[in-house]
Amino acid sequence: MEWGIVYYKTPEGVVPAEDFLDGLATSVEAKFDAVLEAVRSAPPPQFSGGGYWEAMHGTMNGYYEVRIRAQQKLHRLFCLLDNADEDGLAERGFDGPQIAVLNGMTKAVGKRFSDAEYRRNVRDLGDRYMGTFPRPVAD
Amino acid sequence: MATTTKSNYHDRRVKRRLADPEYRAEYERALRQIQQIDALVNELDELRESAGLSKAAVARMIHKDPASVRRFFSAQINPELKTVAAIADALDAEVVVKPRGQRGKRRASSTKPARARRKKRAVAA
Numbered sequence: 001m002e003w004g005i006v007y008y009k010t011p012e013g014v015v016p017a018e019d020f021l022d023g024l025a026t027s028v029e030a031k032f033d034a035v036l037e038a039v040r041s042a043p044p045p046q047f048s049g050g051g052y053w054e055a056m057h058g059t060m061n062g063y064y065e066v067r068i069r070a071q072q073k074l075h076r077l078f079c080l081l082d083n084a085d086e087d088g089l090a091e092r093g094f095d096g097p098q099i100a101v102l103n104g105m106t107k108a109v110g111k112r113f114s115d116a117e118y119r120r121n122v123r124d125l126g127d128r129y130m131g132t133f134p135r136p137v138a139d
Numbered sequence: 140m141a142t143t144t145k146s147n148y149h150d151r152r153v154k155r156r157l158a159d160p161e162y163r164a165e166y167e168r169a170l171r172q173i174q175q176i177d178a179l180v181n182e183l184d185e186l187r188e189s190a191g192l193s194k195a196a197v198a199r200m201i202h203k204d205p206a207s208v209r210r211f212f213s214a215q216i217n218p219e220l221k222t223v224a225a226i227a228d229a230l231d232a233e234v235v236v237k238p239r240g241q242r243g244k245r246r247a248s249s250t251k252p253a254r255a256r257r258k259k260r261a262v263a264a
Contacts, residue, residue, distance in 0.1 A: 005149040018152065027165040033153050034169035038177060044213070047180040050173030051217035067217075101149075138148045 001096050003040045006082075006137040008102045008129050015138045016125065017077065020104030028070045032077050032104075035066045040099055044081065059115055063122060069109070076113075077104040078122045080129065093134025100135070102126055179223065179234070184212050186230045200229040 007015045021029050035052045042048040049066070056063045056078075066077040083089075083097035092098075102125045107113060129135060156162045187197055198208040203222070211218055211226070227234050 007148060026159065026161045029156070030162045030165035031169040033156070034166050034173060036149070037153070037170060038173040042177055042181075046177075047184065047212060048177050050176040052173065054217070055213075 003043045004094070004096055004098045005036055005040055006094075006098045006100050006135065008100060008125055009136050009138045010125075011136070016103040016121075017101040018138065020077065024075065024104075025070065028068055028075055031068050032066055032075070035068075036077075036079075036099060036101065043097070043099075060118055060122070063126065072109050073106055074109055074111075075104065075106045078102045078126075080126055082130075082135065091133050093137075098135075100129055100137070102129065176218065180212065180218055183223070183226050183230065183232070186232055187212075187226075190230060192230075197226060197229055201225040 007017050009015050021032060024032070031052070035049050039049045039053050052066050052068060054065055054067060056065055062080070064079045064081065066079070068075045068077075079102060080100040081097070082092065082094070082100045084092065089095060089097070103121050105113060105117065105121055153166075157166065187194070192200075194208045194212060195205040198205040201208075201222075203225075207222075208226075211222060224234055
């Protein structure tokens with residue numbers, strides 16, 4: 001079944017991942033979009049994303065990130081894979097599985113995101129996304 | 140249907156951005172590179188399966204931790220070229236770089252004389 005790509009939308013109507021992508025250099029933004037397209041056209045469990053797409057671990061288990069390095073900065077775009085049987089997808093407002101793009105963050109090379117940053121900028125969004133039917137996405 | 144509309148949000152966004160030549164050039168270049176890497180790793184995985192080898196068996200053959208080979212085949216790590224080469228070798232295969240289109244043809248033909256000269260020098264020595 002063909003996968004889609006959706007962007008999480010906040011209750012205020014903000015689309016954090018799109019704001020993040022819009023704020024990047026054109027070349028970095030284009031690379032993120034190319035990775036998403038590659039993963040959509042050859043979704044997991046097969047290898048896809050050219051090494052830029054990685055499963056996360058620990059407190060971020062269940063999340064995926066697209067990792068792009070450019071000019072001493074590490075850019076990350078955080079996603080969930082949203083899949084279920086036909087009825088489950090319909091309940092979510094979908095007719096196919098989705099890569100749900102939540103938000104992005106940037107850090108300097110050698111720095112780490114704190115767990116509080118992951119909580120505030122990714123997991124809180126992911127929790128709301130997964131707990132909402134139909135899914136809160138930009139349309 | 141809902142998915143089509145919602146997925147189209149992304150498609151519409153990318154379509155709009157593709158009007159920018161700088162974006163288009165980088166997008167197409169990145170997509171080509173990613174698809175090459177994906178195809179290569181997936182081809183290695185198909186070779187592994189057709190050889191009836193588990194990922195753990197391949198790991199033993201190349202003296203790697205089984206978990207790292209599992210991660211290699213499931214896109215959980217960025218594949219290193221030396222691991223690609225080692226797995227290809229273990230599966231009795233090799234990684235080949237093939238020139239593409241006119242640029243490749245020009246490059247390929249331009250290397251011939253150089254090779255011939257080197258050969259001549261080697262023979263002369």
